[in-house]
Amino acid sequence: MISLRLPGVLAASLLAVSLPLYAAETAPDAAAAMQRSFEAKKQAGMDRLQQDEVQALCTRYTTATLPAEAASSIQQASLATVKPPSDGQYLGDYKAGEQIAQTGTGLQSSDDPAKPNGGNCYACHQLAASELAYGTLGPSLQHYGKLRGQSPEMLALAWRKLYNAQADVPCSNMPRFGHQKILTEQQLKDLMAFLFDPASPVNQ
Amino acid sequence: MNTPRATRRALLVGSLLLLAGAAQAETSTQDAIAEYREMFGDDNPAELWQSRGEALWHTARGPKQANLTACDLGLGPGVIEGAYAQLPRWFDDTQQVQDLETRLVSCVTTLQGIPREEFLKVKFGDGEKKSELEALTAYVVAASRGKPIALPMQHPAEQAAYALGKAAFSYRAGPHDFACATCHGDAGKRIRLQELPQLTTAAGAREAYTYWPAYRISQGELRTMEWRLQDCFRQQRLPQLKFGSEVAIGLTMFLAKNAEGGTLAAPGIKR
Amino acid sequence: MSDPMRIRAAVKGEKVEVKILMSHVMETGQRKDAEGAVVPAHYITKVTASCNGRDVLSADWGPSVSKNPYLSFRFKGGAKGDKLKVTWTDTAGDSRSDEVSIG
């Protein structure tokens, strides 16, 4: 079972950059009411309701603007969690990447934990022109690689966006696919190829 | 070495061109989907649940061999017309804020003596396994069609439920850091081709709340608000929302209050 | 015991317009239920309709007719008060008939 609270790793990285003390205080005992109102179901355990420091802070500032100090500490803490590809290769197989972008399942109580998680990118983004069923919660990523080229900066930026988007945008709605272990390193590489490979449908 | 201005300008021009093309495809897709929805006319299979619910309401059952015509949904015993438009609300007899579904459970257990677990054995129907709760809910909800939502909201417990709902709405948790607000916090957004009402505004809340409960085409089942909330949390990768829990009723109170003034048109028909 | 159909039959000009909603699972035999077990095929195979005993429609259905089926058709020679009877039969051998008087 993926232990998502990762007390060890997260606390260590956040301690390196001490978050302001008010981070933990979420709205009026909502956390306690949440505990009383849910029950574990298959892989969706009750631990998932425990907010980490970033989630608690972002909850508190859902509508209010995030104070600059909190924003920069989240950004630094998130940046510290980003691990570049272990072999230094950013791009995998774009066909595998497309499957990940199309697959919406993964980590739900109704999903088979043995199956690889999907990235569900099409839920929020436009990618290949050929796919009409795309979402608009995130910006269009059409022609992502064609427009940006494959400079080291562009690859590193895109990798950060996938691994832990809050390294660039504190309290971003984009899930932290790498840091929260939703996608494996190989899956992230395949998505990078889907974004950058000139042959990928995203760049047609 | 920051991105040279030329590349940044190219990015801008490129994405503007794309937006124009995307916008064109987008409106025609939404047109086509609106047309698809219109083709169902007013032949909504939810009516099959309504007639089953009506039969259940009037049939004497359970150890006490009683029907539900004495059930008080807030407007007096047996009054169903307009009752759903004023729920959730505080009930003195149960000393709780209840939504329609938990109130129906109270009536079934007290008036008919049917144990709660037995009545809720099939909470959400699945093909042959039919839910009495969904049928009764469809019947009562239909009796509020055309009525404006108007919550009493005087009792402190009702205000507390609203505050909890509001807090739960933006509670980010789980592997994906999702909260309801992640998808329902902004206007004009959609997941795939599924438009997302902004539930924090009157217009957005009305657009959603006035059509629930609804017949879900994708499942061929009439689904209630309790199902809608627990299924949303499932997709947020969170554990199971308990039926009739504080957060379920708090969120329903939050949505109903935001939608206040909207005219009920449920049961609706949805994807 | 299956649930009654919702049948609307009304005179429109010199024809009777019929709109029916049937309560049926129309299982294809491909679907898995919440616990992951395959739900066996179970769907309506035959529908007939008659007006005061005169056949006005018959249909043969497969599993790809949608769940809780909808059916609409029109016929001449029916009048207000006539009896429209609709019958379905399914793969499990179950059958159901419902009758309404034309409005």
Place this chain on the structure above:
Amino acid sequence: MMLARRRFLQRLGHTGLAALTITSGLLPRVVRAADTRPAFAAEAIADALKALGIANPTKSDAIRFKAPDIAENGAAVPVEVESTLPGTREILLLVEKNPHVMSASFSFPDGTDAYVATRVKVAESSLIHAVVKTDAGAFYTDRLVKVTLGGCGG
């Protein structure tokens, strides 16, 4: 407006648009206990028509066939067919990409309009064929219905 938009969608089709994604798990191509009625057991349009004794029907514009260009969900696709061909006895609905193409057949005794409206399951974006049997032979028309994948959980 209807025609202009369909031509637009067809042009979208020509620019290399792949069929929209399959709706997960509706009707995968798995051999299962087929229906005993030959037409309903058929897995291709030609076989279904042969089983019904229909030799290649002629395309005809005298069949009004209303179906959505895009279906938000393939579980229920509203369709409406009306034949203006004289002596129409039957209307058949076949969905090309379904594991079993034959969906439904309707027969009309004298006095009943050659008209029917119903809702069918479409496993993935597919052509739906409306075949009409008349005293003077068989005719058909078809419509492309694109099925999209909705929802968040996918």
